[in-house]
Amino acid sequence: MFRAATAVACTIAAVGTLSTTAQASSTDSTQPAIQRVVTLGDSYSSGSGIHRNASSYDDHGPATHSFGHSTRLGSSACQRELDETPGPRFAEQLDAESVFVACAGAVIREIPAQVRAAGIRGDGDGTLITMTIGGNDLRTERDENWPDALLRCITTANCDKPPQNQMANFDEIRRDLIRTYVAIGDQYPDVMVRALAYPRLMQSDRWCEGVLGISRNEADFIDEQVDLLNREIETATNIARVRTGADIRYVSVIDEFDNHGACRFWQRDRYVNDAVFGDSLRRSKLEDGTIREHWTDGPINVSTASFHPSSSGYDAYLDALQGSLTATAG
Template sequence: MDRLRRSATIAVAALAMLLLVPAAAQAQQTDYVALGDSYSSGSGAGPYTDAACQRSNKAHPALLAADLGAELTFVACGGATTGDVLANQVQALDAGTDLVTIGIGGNDIGWTDAVIACITPFRNCTPVIEESERQATQELPAKLDAVYAEIAERAPDAEVYVTGYPRLFAARNTCDALGTISIAEQVRMNQGADLLSAVIEAAAEEHGFTYVDVRDEFTGHEICSRSPWLHGFTLLDVPYHPNAAGHAAGYYPALLAAL
């Protein structure tokens, strides 16, 4: 009889543990902080919950948080540099942060200046691209290192995913900006984007962070493709940034695959 009671008690205890585990798991909500620049905030995806930083609920951090049921602290901001991340964004991190995504670096190398130079009629944009590449290889690694080290210090237990940038142009025709950017210039811009991706990937890996490359996802959906996931030159939206489809079908699946 005692043996039966002991067996019954063990069975009841085991059943109670099985019933309690899902409830406990649900109680532990993921604390997710999204850092970065306009490619992370959702500039170009609209509409914006924060007009100054152009944060959008259609941006990949918001999509990912909704899928994970995570508590999102969304501090990525359009126009941000690595210095801005250190001054205004990393304060959102703490020891309880579970997940971090960050996309940063393009504004540190004057990439917007290179794009503007290439769409300006009768201007050779190669020197401006070369200057961006020089900054990417000679100056950006130390800036990224400072940001990544701060993330690791403030959120030591977090999983950190570093998102890259897509190539902008299909480089098959001159549909963008009324034909002011040639196919050769598009190719040269894409080469610069590849260099930037390589620099960011190397810096992320040095800190043990996961690099999320989105170039494959955006292949076939660049500016001047049949189904672009990026805005070209436009006065109606944020030019040269991913649209809502670029976040939903480009960045978001790449992040999910990495996770």
């Protein structure tokens, strides 16, 4: 979420069945054939978490991508993984075009620029947009972002107790999401939009043995914040669909990630990474406008893969995406 926590966005088993179902849903009389799949959003769409080292990703995007009000570009640029993320894999199954614009660290206000970069044609007929967005917009009462809030929970006791640690801007996020989804639906009335949820990161059992420094109560608190954010995403998609008439829908991933969170140390195949160590890329803009890049590495350098989906987690995302389209067609 989000932008990988320096402090602290799926081939399913039955591929043959999946491909058949995908083709059936895409040719259903009520739904146009999917000719292109556009991947927008943040790190949960770009593929952060698949690799330990930032240097292992396929693409970090252009050096000028995503500058906001500050001069900093984000901890490891876009971290795009083009082969293992749901959008490109689903496009390959359908023999459709894949357009990949998602970038780690993206916030809601950057989605219009991503939409323009995607080059969606006409009214959006035959285009499926998938995205995760909103996690990087979270702020606590003390104005910490989500990665900093996670770091606070790891490094201090009882982070779930102080009022200053509660998320403070869910209403603002909902309004911004509604505005963003409505703009897409108004401009491209025939597009299909699937707003993918965020998974519960921790999923503690009796304790959280998989994440050093996190208690069960703190793990539950973190997952509750994810649930609250997902509720706003779902509400925003419902409102946008009614206002525009476009096929804009929320896709839950709670069932797909169930019992596979970072806390589950003994789980054979966790879908969410705990703290991961590896190299990271940082970009900054000098006074003369030059972009400077430098890599950080070392045994205690926290990787941007931390608290992001593993490869198996992205499998689960693809499963959820496919299921949402099948349910809609049915």
